[in-house]
Amino acid sequence: xxxxxxxxxxxxxxxxxxxxxxxxxxxxxxxxxxxxxxxxxxxxxxxxxxxxxxxxxxxxxxxxxxxxxxxxxxxxxxxxxxxxxxxxxxxxxxxxxxxxxxxxxxxxxxxxxxxxxxxxxxxxxxxxxxxxxxxxxxxxxxxxxxxxxxxxxxxxxxxxxxxxxxxxxxxxxxxxxxxxxxxxxxxxxxxxxxxxxxxxxxxxxxxxxxxxxxxxxxxxxxxxxxxxxxxxxxxxxxxxxxxxxxxxxxxxxxxxxxxxxxxxxxxxxxxxxxxxxxxxxxxxxxxxxxxxxxxxxxxxxxxxxxxxxxxxxxxxxxxxxxxxxxxxxxxxxxxxxxxxxxxxxxxxxxxxxxxxxxxxxxxxxxxxxxxxxxxxxxxxxxxxxxxxxxxxxxxxxxxxxxxxxxxxxxxxxxxxxxxxxxxxxxxxxxxxxxxxxxxxxxxxxxxxxxxxxxxxxxxxxxxxxxxxxxxxxxxxxxxxxxxxxxxxxxxxxxxxxxxxxxxxxxxxxxxxxxxxxxxxxxxxxxxxxxxxxxxxxxxxxxxxxxxxxxxxxxxxxxxxxxxxxxxxxxxxxxxxxxxxxxxxxxxxxxxxxxxxxxxxxxxxxxxxxxxxxxxxxxxxxxxxxxxxxxxxxxxxxxxxxxxxxxxxxxxxxxxxxxxxxxxxxxxxxxxxxxxxxxxxxxxxxxxxxxxxxxxxxxxxxxxxxxxxxxxxxxxxxxxxxxxxxxxxxx
Numbered sequence: 001x002x003x004x005x006x007x008x009x010x011x012x013x014x015x016x017x018x019x020x021x022x023x024x025x026x027x028x029x030x031x032x033x034x035x036x037x038x039x040x041x042x043x044x045x046x047x048x049x050x051x052x053x054x055x056x057x058x059x060x061x062x063x064x065x066x067x068x069x070x071x072x073x074x075x076x077x078x079x080x081x082x083x084x085x086x087x088x089x090x091x092x093x094x095x096x097x098x099x100x101x102x103x104x105x106x107x108x109x110x111x112x113x114x115x116x117x118x119x120x121x122x123x124x125x126x127x128x129x130x131x132x133x134x135x136x137x138x139x140x141x142x143x144x145x146x147x148x149x150x151x152x153x154x155x156x157x158x159x160x161x162x163x164x165x166x167x168x169x170x171x172x173x174x175x176x177x178x179x180x181x182x183x184x185x186x187x188x189x190x191x192x193x194x195x196x197x198x199x200x201x202x203x204x205x206x207x208x209x210x211x212x213x214x215x216x217x218x219x220x221x222x223x224x225x226x227x228x229x230x231x232x233x234x235x236x237x238x239x240x241x242x243x244x245x246x247x248x249x250x251x252x253x254x255x256x257x258x259x260x261x262x263x264x265x266x267x268x269x270x271x272x273x274x275x276x277x278x279x280x281x282x283x284x285x286x287x288x289x290x291x292x293x294x295x296x297x298x299x300x301x302x303x304x305x306x307x308x309x310x311x312x313x314x315x316x317x318x319x320x321x322x323x324x325x326x327x328x329x330x331x332x333x334x335x336x337x338x339x340x341x342x343x344x345x346x347x348x349x350x351x352x353x354x355x356x357x358x359x360x361x362x363x364x365x366x367x368x369x370x371x372x373x374x375x376x377x378x379x380x381x382x383x384x385x386x387x388x389x390x391x392x393x394x395x396x397x398x399x400x401x402x403x404x405x406x407x408x409x410x411x412x413x414x415x416x417x418x419x420x421x422x423x424x425x426x427x428x429x430x431x432x433x434x435x436x437x438x439x440x441x442x443x444x445x446x447x448x449x450x451x452x453x454x455x456x457x458x459x460x461x462x463x464x465x466x467x468x469x470x471x472x473x474x475x476x477x478x479x480x481x482x483x484x485x486x487x488x489x490x491x492x493x494x495x496x497x498x499x500x501x502x503x504x505x506x507x508x509x510x511x512x513x514x515x516x517x518x519x520x521x522x523x524x525x526x527x528x529x530x531x532x533x534x535x536x537x538x539x540x541x542x543x544x545x546x547x548x549x550x551x552x553x554x555x556x557x558x559x560x561x562x563x564x565x566x567x568x569x570x571x572x573x574x575x576x577x578x579x580x581x582x583x584x585x586x587x588x589x590x591x592x593x594x595x596x597x598x599x600x601x602x603x604x605x606x607x608x609x610x611x612x613x614x615x616x617x618x619x620x621x622x623x624x625x626x627x628x629x630x631x632x633x634x635x636x637x638x639x640x641x642x643x644x645x646x647x648x649x650x651x652x653x654x655x656x657x658x659x660x661x662x663x664x665x666x667x668x669x670x671x672x673x674x675x676x677x678x679x680x681x682x683x684x685x686x687x688x689x690x691x692x693x694x695x696x697x698x699x700x701x702x703x704x705x706x707x708x709x710x711x712x713x714x715x716x717x718x719x720x721x722x723x724x725x726x727x728x729x730x
Contacts, residue, residue: 008261026078026145034142037061043081044107047140052082057135062091064127067121067144076468078143079113079128082106082138088455089137090494091128093117098537099128100494101137102454110140116468116537119146141409152411152724153472155692157182158343160729162242163687165655166228168253169216169678175212176228177656178242179679182690182723189233192217197224197249201616208233210604212681213657225249243280251557255678256637257655260301261670265289265644268327269701270650270663270672273336273345275304275379277729281654282379283672284336284347286327288643290314292332294326294349296382302673305382310354310362312369312399316327320423323352323372323399330460331401331421332701339376339406339414340440343729347377347387348416350402358382370399374416376438390420393450394430395420405700407464407473408692409435409484415446417475419462431458433475433482447486455493457479459500459519460703464696466710468536469514471724473696478503478519481538490538498524498687499533502594503537504557505693506708508718509579515710516541518569518578521556530555530571532578542581544573558596558606558706559714561585561619566623567714570594590622596651597706599660601631601653601690602681606713609662611646612639614675632675639664639673647704651698653688657681660688660707685713690723 030049032040038055055061069075079099083089084107088100099115117126126144130136162178169175176192189208192215193201204217220226265287270709275282280299287293292313296304306353315322318329326333326349333350340346352372355363358381365387366373372390377383394400403419416436421429431451437444451458455481467474467481468491478500480491503519515535521528531543531551555571561584564577574588585591596609601616608615612634623629634641634648641664642649650663659677666673688694688709697707711720 007359008606017331021303023255026143027067027225027248029067029142029144031063031139031141035064041138044138044717046082046108048080048491049141053136053139054237055130055136055139056295056574058381059131059133059134060129062127062129063134063136063139063190064125065142067119067124067126067142068296069121069124069144069146071146072119072121073146074116075119076116076145077126078145080110080140080143081113081138082108082110082140083137084109085134086453087134088491088494089134090131091136092131094125094127095129097537098131098494100491102456102488102491102493103452104454107138114483114489125675126194126252128730138520153178154724154726155412155471156414156728157690157692157695158274158338158724159279159343159729160274160687160689161163162230163255164230164242164245165676166226166245166247167257167561169255170221172218172701174217174220174222174226174247175214175678175680176217176492177659178230179657180684181215181686182686183727184232184686185234191233191238192221193229193231195244196221197229201229202225214680215572216680222248222251225533242325243278254637255632255675256440257674257676258674259283259299259674261297261665262295262303263668263670264293264295266669267649267665268643269332269334271334271336271347272650272652272654272698273338273347273379274343275345277294277344282345284334285649286334288327290316292316292326292539294347296379299482303711304380305358307349307358307377307382308356310352310356312352312354320398321401323369324350324355325401326350327701329401330404330702333402335404335406335416335699336379337414337699338728339416339438341413342440345379346438347379347382348404349377350390350404350418351375351387352399357384363387372399374418374436374443378441386438386441388436388443388445391432391434391448393432393448394422397424400430400432403462403702405462405464405696407475407484407696409473411471411473413437414599415466417462419458419477420479431539433486435486449482449486450486451550454488454491456491457493457498457500459503461503461705462700462702463503464700465515465693467515473692476517484683492533492538495538495540496524496526496528496543497521501553501703502555502705504555504706504708506557506567507710507712508557508569510566510712511579516578518555518557520571522551522553523549525549529573530569532569532581546573555685556597556706557708558597559604560592560606560608560617562605562715565716566712585619585622587622589624591625592617592628593625595646596704598651598662599658599713600677602659602677602679602683604683604713604717606714607631609648609651612641634662634664634673634675637673637675638666640667640673652707653694658683658685658688685720686723690725692723692725
C-alpha cells in the first residue's frame with residue numbers, strides 16, 4: 001500500500017495498530033530505605049511505610065534511591081511528597097530535569113509529582129537534589145515504572161454511521177461526502193447511490209471508490225429531490241447501505257445544511273451526540289435567556305425536549321453568577337457524550353434548586369440555593385437518570401462555575417471531568433477538579449483535586465488528552481497537568497508560566513517523540529509572550545521574551561506553511577515554525593490572525609476561521625493580517641456568530657469525510673446553519689471524531705479553541721495509525 005502525499009492531492013491509507021507491548025508493573029522504593037540528607041521522621045500522618053525523608057533546608061541536599069530495571073528504557077517516576085510551606089520546592093533528577101514539589105497546604109497532606117528519565121538495565125541511582133535554600137519537600141516514596149503499564153485494550157467510542165451529506169457545489173455539481181470510520185478495514189471501498197424523487201436508487205460510480213470519501217455527481221436533475229447513500233465494499237463484496245441524505249429540489253448552491261429550530265433566544269453553544277442511537281449526531285444547544293434553557297433536537301430538526309435552568313440562572317455575571325447559570329465567560333457547565341457506552345448519548349449539566357427537567361419535574365433537593373449537583377440527563381427525554389452532589393470544599397465562597405469535558409481516564413471508559421471555580425471575596429479563586437463515572441444508573445465521583453495554595457496556573461481552556469501516550473487521558477491546564485487519577489503530573493510554574501488565555505497540545509513536530517504544547521501569556525512580569533514545551537513532561541523547548549509586558553490574548557497552532565517541517569505557531573510576535581523556532585514569514589505583519597483553525601478545502605494544510613470568515617493564508621504570497629484571502633463568509637449565507645463573541649456555536653467533524661463543519665444560527669435563532677465543505681479531495685483519513693484526542697476536544701468549550709488530533713496532520717505527513725478504540729453500544 002502507498003501513501004501519496006502532494007501539494008493538493010493526497011491518499012492516506014489506514015494502517016493496523018501494533019499489538020500492545022508488555023511492561024513491568026511499578027516498583028515502590030520507600031524513602032526510609034534510601035540515602036537521606038536529613039532524618040527519617042514519622043511525626044506527620046499519612047505517610048507510607050515506617051517514615052519519610054525530612055531533609056535539612058539547604059541547596060543541594062538530596063535523597064538518593066537505588067532502583068533496579070529489568071530493561072533499559074523510559075521510566076516514569078512518581079515521587080510522593082508533602083510540602084506544608086507556601087512556596088514550591090524544586091529538585092533536579094540526577095542533575096538533569098527539574099521536578100517541582102508545589103505546596104500541599106499541610107505537612108500531613110501528601111501529593112505525587114511525576115517525571116520521566118532514561119534508565120539502564122540493572123541497577124540505577126536516582127538522586128533528587130534541592131535547587132534552592134528551602135531544601136526538599138518531605139519525601140515518602142518513589143514509584144518507578146519502566147515503559148508504563150500495559151496499554152488499555154481500547155477506549156469505548158461512538159458507533160458512528162457514515163454521516164452522508166450532499167451540497168450543491170456549483171450550478172450543475174453535487175458533492176457527496178461520507179465517513180471513513182476508525183476501525184474500517186484496510187482497502188475498504190464504496191459505491192455511491194442516488195434516488196431521484198423517491199425512485200429506485202442507481203449506482204453513480206463506474207468503479208469502486210478507494211480514494212477520498214467523496215464523490216462529485218454531475219448528472220443529477222437538481223429540480224427534483226435527490227437522496228444519496230453509500231454502500232461499503234469489503235473484499236469485493238458490497239455491504240449494507242448507509243443512512244441517506246436528501247438534497248431537496250432546487251436547493252441553493254451553497255456549502256450549507258440547514259436545520260430548523262423552535263423560536264427562541266440567542267444561542268452561545270451547541271454540543272453534538274448521538275441521542276437516539278442511529279449512529280448520527282444530534283444537537284443540544286443553550287438559549288441565553290433569563291432564566292436560561294437547554295434544548296435538544298434530532299439531526300433533522302425534530303424537537304425533543306427543553307430544560308429550564310430556573311431562577312438560579314438569572315444572575316449571569318461571568319465571574320460570580322447564579323448556582324445554575326451556564327455558558328458565561330469561560331464557564332459552560334454542560335457537555336454531551338455516551339457516558340455509559342450503551343450507544344445513546346446523555347447530557348451532563350451542573351444544576352441547582354429550581355431546575356425543571358425535560359420530563360417536567362423540578363429539582364429542589366438541596367438545602368439551599370448555593371449548593372449544586374451534577375445531573376446526567378437522558379438524551380431523548382431530558383429526564384434525570386442520575387444526580388450526584390458537587391463537593392462543598394469551597395461552599396463558603398459561593399456557588400462554583402464549571403467547565404465540563406470528557407476523557408477516558410482509565411483508557412477504556414468515559415468520565416465526566418469538571419473544572420470548577422469560585423472567587424475568594426474580591427481576590428483570588430478557588431479551583432477544584434473532579435471526575436465522575438456514570439454506569440447507566442449511578443453517578444459516582446472518582447476523585448477530587450483541590451489546588452489550595454499550590455502555584456498551579458490555570459487559564460480559560462481545559463484540554464483532556466493522552467499527553468504521555470500510555471493510552472490514558474490526562475487533564476491539562478495552561479500551567480499544569482493532572483494525571484487521570486487526579487494527582488498532579490507536573491506544573492509549568494517553576495519555569496515562569498503564569499495565567500494565559502490560550503494554549504494547544506498537538507503533534508506539532510513529526511520528528512520529535514510524543515506531543516508538544518504551545519501557550520501564550522497574560523502580562524507575564526518576565527516579558528514572556530509565548531512558549532513551546534514537551535507535553536509529556538512539561539520540559540521547556542523554547543520561549544519568546546520581549547521587553548515590557550503584554551496581554552497576549554490569542555495564540556494558534558497548525559500547519560499552514562508546507563515549506564517548513566511540522567506546524568506553525570503564532571500570536572502577535574510573528575509566525576514561527578514550531579520545531580525550528582524560526583520565523584516562517586520574516587515580515588511579522590504578514591502573519592494571519594490567531595483565532596481558529598479549520599480543515600476545509602481538502603489539502604493537508606490548515607485553513608483558518610476568523611470571526612465568520614473562512615480564510616486561506618498563502619505562504620508564497622502573504623498578505624497583511626487583516627486581508628488574508630477569503631474562501632467564504634458566514635454572513636453571505638444568513639449566519640450570525642454565536643451570542644457574545646466572534647465564534648461559531650460549534651465546530652468539528654460531524655458530517656461527511658474528515659473535513660470539519662462549522663455551526664451557526666440565523667439572526668432569528670430559528671435555524672441552524674451548518675457549513676460543510678464543497679471541495680472534493682483525494683485525501684483519505686478516518687473521521688476525526690474517531691480520534692481520541694479530537695473527540696475529547698469536541699466536548700470542551702471554555703474560550704473556544706481549535707481541536708487537534710494526536711498524530712501529525714499536515715504537509716509531508718505519514719499515514720496515521722488505526723486508533724486504539726472499540727465501538728460502544730450494539
